[in-house]
Amino acid sequence: MFSGASNMVEGVDRAFAVIFGIAIVFIIGISAFMIYTVIKYRRSKGHEAKQFRGSLKLEILWTIIPLALVMLMFYYGWIGFAPMRKVPPDAMKIVAIGRMWEWEFDYGDGRMSPELVIPVNKPVRIDLKSEDVNHSLFIPAFRVKEDVVPGYNNFLWFTPYYVGEYDILCTEYCGLLHSSMTSKTRVMSQEDFDIWLDQLAEAAAIPVPEGLILLRNTGCLACHSVDGSKLVGPSFKGYWGSERVITENGVETSITADEAYTLKSIYDPNSQVVKGFSPGLMQSYTDVVSEEDALKMIEYLKELAGEI
Ligand SMILES: [Cu+2]
Numbered sequence: 001m002f003s004g005a006s007n008m009v010e011g012v013d014r015a016f017a018v019i020f021g022i023a024i025v026f027i028i029g030i031s032a033f034m035i036y037t038v039i040k041y042r043r044s045k046g047h048e049a050k051q052f053r054g055s056l057k058l059e060i061l062w063t064i065i066p067l068a069l070v071m072l073m074f075y076y077g078w079i080g081f082a083p084m085r086k087v088p089p090d091a092m093k094i095v096a097i098g099r100m101w102e103w104e105f106d107y108g109d110g111r112m113s114p115e116l117v118i119p120v121n122k123p124v125r126i127d128l129k130s131e132d133v134n135h136s137l138f139i140p141a142f143r144v145k146e147d148v149v150p151g152y153n154n155f156l157w158f159t160p161y162y163v164g165e166y167d168i169l170c171t172e173y174c175g176l177l178h179s180s181m182t183s184k185t186r187v188m189s190q191e192d193f194d195i196w197l198d199q200l201a202e203a204a205a206i207p208v209p210e211g212l213i214l215l216r217n218t219g220c221l222a223c224h225s226v227d228g229s230k231l232v233g234p235s236f237k238g239y240w241g242s243e244r245v246i247t248e249n250g251v252e253t254s255i256t257a258d259e260a261y262t263l264k265s266i267y268d269p270n271s272q273v274v275k276g277f278s279p280g281l282m283q284s285y286t287d288v289v290s291e292e293d294a295l296k297m298i299e300y301l302k303e304l305a306g307e308i
Pocket residue numbers: 098099101134135136170171172173174178181
């Protein structure tokens with residue numbers, strides 16, 4: 001039998017099967033008994049309803065049977081849950097950062113990755129941090145799901161059993177683009193993982209422009225790509241100095257992407273919306289981005305267009 005993609009699958013699936021099995025038996029049993037009594041004791045047959053009060057036998061029976069069933073559910077739930085809180089001391093440590101609306105994985109020493117990359121058959125502990133609101137890290141294939149709460153140190157751990165790609169979701173509603181807060185887990189052989197980690201370290205050694213860090217940490221990149229791909233909002237690639245066709249007060253006009261336009265897009269984003277994009281999806285960042293930071297972001301946008 002397929003043993004599942006991680007060491008947590010067996011316990012979770014067993015608890016689910018037990019609870020689901022009990023539910024199935026009851027829905028069939030109760031429905032059948034109900035249909036039987038409705039037909040057998042229907043009024044038209046002339047039966048008279050007998051009343052009786054108190055039955056110790058029945059009371060014991062309907063206390064013991066549900067108690068046994070919920071204890072059974074508790075037992076299987078517990079043996080599935082308990083190992084999730086006991087992390088092996090040799091587990092590899094990674095910090096998962098949740099922010100509106102993306103995941104980032106911190107391997108230490110400035111090594112950051114938008115995907116969770118891990119070696120196969122090695123236990124991995126993931127500490128969960130939120131930079132803004134409540135999120136929840138969910139990797140369905142591994143049967144792990146934990147809340148990511150600001151100011152609270154939560155964690156999860158597992159050992160992946162097979163090389164492959166697995167979906168990561170946010171499963172706590174966290175705002176407008178919650179449903180696009182996804183990523184991937186890539187499980188690799190130890191050798192491939194070592195190569196990947198070296199590459200990550202090389203990338204971390206290249207200094208990142210301050211404006212790009214600000215754009216990332218403010219969450220701008222969740223909707224605006226820097227590589228030209230179309231997300232919820234227009235890409236930043238080739239943005240600076242370009243001619244934009246915008247709609248302002250219902251009128252289509254053309255405008256140059258300069259400093260004034262960019263500041264307006266940050267602080268009053270729905271006043272001049274680029275053609276082909278929907279208004280109302282972006283909030284004003286007046287209380288979030290200071291003008292000083294906005295100017296640093298603009299410096300980066302200029303750099304991206306090759307102006308500096
Ligand atoms: Cu989220």
